[in-house]
Amino acid sequence: MRAEFAHEQAQAYLRQRNRFAMLAGVLGFTSVLSLGAAVTRDEQVVLVPITAERLSLSSAGVDAPYLELVTRDTALMLLNRAPESLDYWMASILKLADPAAHGRLKAELVQIVEEQRGSDISQAFVIARIEVDPRGLTSTVTGTLKTFVGAQVIASQRRAFRFRWSQRGLSLQLTGFEQLPSDEKDKGQ
Structure with missing residues (x-):
């Protein structure tokens, strides 16, 4: 049992x-x-809606609408400046900088600050067109760059600027910018 x-x-x-x-x-x-x-799985963040389009940033790549909005804001911040706000202007742009390009960008910005500090010269940029290449992480902004001395416009020229970006994870960072020669910007029109 x-x-x-x-x-x-x-x-x-x-x-x-x-x-x-x-x-x-x-x-x-x-x-x-x-x-x-x-x-x-690719990491993805849905961004706050500031436009009618749905925006997201993914570790697999950058959406064209998102790159366009980042380019627009960066171009307006970079190309609209006055002597009174140069320190804030430079600090704001350097916050967007890729760590690998930080030193080079800072040197370019310091040169602009030294040239403009103490003067009455300001500039404003009016965007006419933005072209983006999400695969190449570049964007081109075309518009009118107006230069002021005091309140008087002394120059108003059509200009194009190219922005280069890098992506690390979910972070999009500025690696460089340049003014395009006038013949290159005219080809895009």
Whole structure:
């Protein structure tokens, strides 16, 4: 009788062990699937709607509408400046800079600040067109650059500027900008 009771007890423990082993196997398998999905899936952030379009930034790449909005804001910040706000202007642009390009960009900006500090020269940029290349992470802004001395406009010229970007994870950072020669900007028109 004791042997039968011990045998039944042992069989109950074996069934319980087998159920726990099967449950552990299922949980392990789903954990591996979840981990695999998390590692291979692109990271994505949905951005606050500031336009009628749905914007998102993904580790797989940058959407054209997002690159256009970032370019627009950067171009307006970079190309609209006055002597009174030069320090803030430079600090704002350097916050967007890629760490690898920070030194070079700062040197270019310091040169502009030194030229403009203490003068009455301001400039304003009116955007006419923005072209973006999300794959190449470049964008071109064309518009009218107006130069003022005091309140008087002394120059108003059509100009084009190219912005170069880098993406690290979900961060889009400025690596450089340049004014395009007038013949290159005329080809785009």
